[in-house]
Amino acid sequence: MGKKFKIIYDRKACIGAAACAAVDNERWEIAEDGKADLIKGEKSGDSDVWERVIDEDLVEISREAADSCPVGCIRVEEIEEDSSE
Ligand code: SF4
Structure with missing residues (x-):
């Protein structure tokens, strides 16, 4: 079974250097305010932290x-899975 991982992005800290989008423009794009957006990311709680689950590839x-x-x-962190499946 493939492992699952999570991208965790603290948007508050972003300074808009755009390096992430240069490396991976399928996951990162620069928004109108000059900061990066994590494409298909979901906001985690009230803070400006975004997460997206990804596969190992x-x-x-x-x-x-x-x-x-x-x-x-x-x-990027590995998600601990319950192995009882
Ligand atoms: S644009 Fe991307 S590389 Fe640049 S500071 Fe923000 S998250 Fe980091």
Whole structure:
């Protein structure tokens, strides 16, 4: 069974350097306010933190985008699954 991962993006911290969109323009685009939007991301709670679940095949490029961010406001984490399926 494939592992699941999650992109976690703290939009407050974004300075609009656009490195993420240069690395992965299928997940990241620059919005009108100059900050990045996580495409198909969902807002998590009241804060300006966005999340998107991804499959393992997108982890490498998502980590590259995260590593490219000069303020480190993108993280990629593995989602712990319950193995009882
Ligand atoms: S690389 Fe980081 S700071 Fe730059 S636009 Fe993307 S999320 Fe924002």
